[in-house]
Amino acid sequence: MHEASAQPVVHRHAPPQGFIRKYVFSLDHKVIGLQYYGLALAAVFIGMVLSWLMRIHLGWPALPFPGLNKLSPNGAPGGLMTPEYYLSLMTMHGTIMVFFVLTNAPQAGFGNYFLPIQIGAEDMAFPRFNMMSFWVTFLAFVVLIAAFFVTDGPPISGWTAYAPLSAVGRDAGPGQALGQTLWGISIALFCIGQLLGSLNFISTTLDLRTRGMSLARMPYSTWAWFVTSVIGLLAFAVLLPACILLILDRVAGTSFFIPAGLVVSDKLQPHAGGSPLLWQHLFWFFGHPEVYIAILPSIGIVSHILPSFLRKNILGGARTVVGSLIAFGFLSYMVWGHHMFLSGMNPFSAILFSVPTLIITIPATIVVLLWLGSIYGAKIRFDSPALFCLGFISLFISGGISGFFLAQPSIDIQLHATYFVVAHFHLVMAVAAIFGIFAGTYFWAPKMFGRMMNETLAKWHFWLTFIGVYCIFMPMHYIGLAGNVRRYALFNDDYMIPMNPVHKFMTIAALATGAVQLIFLYNLFHTRFWGKKAPDNPWESTTLEWSTPSSPPPFDNFGGKYPVVYRSPYEFVEGGAADYVIQTSPVEVGTH
């Protein structure tokens, strides 16, 4: 029975007063979630502009860019980018997008907002840690952006910051002085923010579930945020010392990553005893789990959203979906060497990484087949969240298939560091996760803002973006196979000349798709302030976030009462007044 409603409730912190406490230094996980989301929105805009600059240069390398010489007189004299300028754009694009967008929005953004609600808690286990982790992440972002404004500009070593380029300092090129050090500090701060966040997510999930919410009854999104936090706890713990050692090499004269006898720009570097491969091992031991951190929350979000629009649970149920998430997490730590097939490592050790990489395709394929199997025969409600979920599945498959090829060292010899790899990770991770973020936004906007987003605009947004991203990234597979190398600012070889029209096409697609995102931005802001009021459960969903007494939820999420959970999530039934049963409903109905 509902003893819970009769229980006195002890709030762990009082409702905040004043603007600063309510919206700036807030302890409320909902506000913090939106703060992370807002940070990701700002970051994705900057990252996109950087990519446009890169793409315009690649499509029209001889065309002077009006105004760029005023912005960066050293980097783009006369409006023509130097190769180093291009590399700095590429570095900052990757760093901003991977860290501040993909690691932020699906996990810290939606996770912070909805994990406590989905398990029936009033807030995270450690609200002050939560606030701290956002502001540390924000500080990390400010430090990174500061790299744009230092004299020499931002670093040029890529988001992967390979040594010795990243470690030797100014001799390696512009941006490699203060810019790279700021990069190292920013990422170290980011690690700390993420570690605090992981501690919070894990404790909250394990300890703060309401009565009846066993681990088996948690929604897929909660499971994904939980598994991602565990991966993050271990991964960021390795990136932090790696960044510190890099900073030591740069400012304290150590040689962790710099070998003896290295001559850069005709200068013998005063270092000895280090190994560039050491950086690669440390970075990729973090870096591979990182890409799963980027995609798993979206896998969870899509698995969570789909049942509401298919009116049935995902095929295979919780055990298979959650089992796959855990398999992903476990295997992600065994494959880092597949980024290093061409580093000079022993080809036999390459097999040790290739085999688990191929094995990790199994849980990936399982979740894809489960989704496809659930969609088959379902009466689909084609609202915008569902469209973006279907788009996610499409992109995940398209991007994932190229992974099978790259996993094999023999094929990777040809494909490593070509546009084939660029196509792979953009499709499977970047754009797929963005579609997951869009799906989550359209799905949860009614709950976060109490208003429905405009469906017509949403559908235009979906179709134009879906077509656009395929136009941008599909051709990259072909030019990559043909030998187009990545991270080059100019393609002067004869064999590259026929590929320039492809670059022009991709640039136009990128600019157009970027412009389309204005539809989303307009929709988001218009909805937030003037959207049509939403009912409490507009998608007729079954999980706890749809049982809050208001939208947006009240300060303590459930209005003074703790929910009691009686059933698993995603129960959809035949017959009866409604075809779904919310988790808090104790009424026995015939289930299928």
Add this chain to the structure above:
Amino acid sequence: MSESEVALGHAAVMEEPAYALPPKKLTVWLFIISDSLTFGSILFAYGYLRVGSTNWSTPFQFPSILNGMIMTFVLLTSSLTMLGGVLAAKAGRKSVTVRWMGLTALLGLLFAALHLREWSHMIGEGWRLFQNPTGGSVQFGAAFFSITGLHLLHVVSGVIAILVVAIGFNRGRLTEGHVETTGLYWHFVDVVWMFVFPLVYLMNAAR
């Protein structure tokens, strides 16, 4: 009713926590796991470079090793005194707890003092993060100072935490749970030293 349910005032309204650990204790364990990986990474870096080096130095003569053994004894004893503090806190005996924790902090400071004395001796001989006065690999200094420096940072923060928690417990603002989690962190710092001492000192003892 589990500790966490009581602590949060939500008895009988929540599910049993998955590991029967209150949130704060669970979090300290998670932090320990994460920090182990951080130390593991830096020790891996040291091992990787040492194995690949052709001119690694082994400069530690017996006095350095003896100093290290004394430091080990001091730290292990401090874990024992910390345990005394935790037991006293569980029995609710405030002044006894403060005394045990104060002793632990003192031993921690002694460890740090012995460490810094050794550092200044080495720096006086010409060792730096980037310099090896014996002419061997310059990475010896880098590895030595960064690993022991990271550990020392954890020792000093631990000492501060012990003092803060001891005072807070004495005034009734903090509970025996806080004392226990501080103890947990302190034991972790000790365990890390049990890896650092053999790998950094004993393996580099003069042949």
